[in-house]
Amino acid sequence: MSQNGKAGRGVAYLDGTRKDRNAGFTKHGSKSSGKEGSHLLSHEVAAAALKHSQGRGGGGKSNGTDCYSISKAINENGNVRMKLKDTNRELDRRRDERIVSAIETQKSLKEATTAKRAVQAYKGSIVARDSLKGGSKSKTTALDSVTDTLGSLTFNDGRRGRPVKVATLAR
Secondary structure, eight states: OOGGGOTTTTSBGGGOOTTGGGTTOOOOOBTTTTEEEEESSOHHHHHHHHHTSSSOSTTOOSTTTBHHHHHHHHTSGGGEEEEEHHIIIIIIHHHHHHHHHHHHHTOOBOOHHHHHHHHHHHHHHHHHHHHHHTTOSSOOOHHHHHHHHHHHOEEOOSSSSOOEEHHHHTO
């Protein structure tokens, strides 16, 4: 436990553990329905985007930039939906790995399903960013760089012309 008795307080987001990143997560699902809470913007994708963004990132330890604040924003109800357990744990994680790889290598996404998942992550990053800002339009946060990074990813479907940006696909 960190200061104030809450996991993730005073810990940098990139240094946070799974326990630290569960702050504010409420959609757990049930065994009878076979569903669980699934993030649009996953913690893995957010961490990769923060790790590979210039200057801004999840290294802050003060209120609003620490693991607790960023995790609470990512765990907002608008960024979490109920989904079948198998789909969440297999397909979403596989596609998230491809998105992380594209962020790290700065290459285009190749699969249409991965591009759709990137659009979901982009929309989820907007929800999380706005939640962290708390209504302030001018305040910049670490999640701004996540939104920028995801929006600038490209999808190359093999057709002639330039690859399409994820932000354009999200419209």
